[in-house]
Ligand SMILES: Nc1nc2c(ncn2[C@@H]2O[C@H](COP(=O)(O)OP(=O)(O)OP(=O)(O)O)[C@@H](O)[C@H]2O)c(=O)[nH]1
């Protein structure tokens with residue numbers, strides 16, 4: 001059974017848009033959205049209120065891949081037990097991932113069913129086109145649409161030039177909007193990505209204006225006042241607040257701490273959309289494995305020579321490729337260290353076994 005028409009407005013508030021295939025939700029089970037994940041369980045929103053829920057036992061089995069567990073943004077089928085229990089995850093429209101911090105090499109899901117990722121960059125000291133391209137790379141493949149939002153356009157000198165330069169550097173498919181994040185009129189162009197049934201996230205470094213923009217979109221200063229500084233069990237600060245923000249425009253924003261720290265994992269590939277022209281050139285080189293470093297019949301060098309390819313753009317492509325390669329190397333080194341430490345442990349156990357007769 002599909003959600004009844006009565007449910008639609010309620011679900012639209014939490015970013016629900018009609019699924020491509022019918023979802024059977026048999027009452028008393030109901031649909032809700034994961035808005036936060038805590039050590040102790042999940043926080044869900046049913047379009048009217050938030051409540052705590054537990055995952056069904058099947059999600060906790062050790063052999064379940066973490067990406068197959070409920071994540072922030074998921075629409076889930078809930079059984080109204082005490083506590084309410086997440087029984088099923090509905091198919092995801094999009095998946096945003098990042099490299100896991102620390103030991104693990106696994107990629108972590110940051111959020112699902114996100115339609116738009118606003119990449120916030122201040123037009124002040126923060127402005128760094130290369131970092132913007134890294135963000136775009138991360139978003140590429142997630143299914144979400146990136147929009148670059150240049151904040152502080154009201155204070156920065158040369159804002160127009162910077163925006164124009166960035167537009168030239170990026171593919172036309174990526175929107176670049178310069179705003180004063182404090183002004184409702186100035187951020188109005190962003191509302192086209194924030195209508196009913198739409199979900200967006202804000203990413204960008206500290207001070208880029210994420211809270212400011214959120215407040216302006218809300219029309220009230222709720223983000224700062226709603227945030228509470230808490231100590232978790234390891235004594236670290238964690239900011240807890242509502243992770244799913246329902247906007248007056250009908251859309252919603254997901255804001256989780258993890259979202260704010262997107263980073264490269266080495267798994268990403270160069271965005272074909274972003275460098276379609278370069279890829280096309282590279283494909284017409286005489287040698288399939290052309291390194292474009294001076295081989296005969298190199299289409300890239302030819303295009304550089306006759307001005308069809310901008311040298312800055314080519315440098316940029318190379319730099320990004322190197323960064324990706326470096327990230328991939330780091331990943332590989334991590335994996336190697338892990339397997340080496342396993343081998344060392346085995347050797348140590350063997351020596352202990354020989355010395356003390358243990359096996
Ligand atoms: N004039 C102007 N100031 C802005 C704009 N955007 C942000 N600011 C200011 O920049 C500072 C940082 O903005 P925040 O919204 O706190 O930045 P944030 O991205 O939420 O930062 P974190 O919470 O550390 O991640 C604040 O003092 C804002 O008032 C803008 O478009 N114009």
Ligand SMILES: [Zn+2]
Nearest residue numbers: 285290292298
């Ligand atoms: Zn070549």
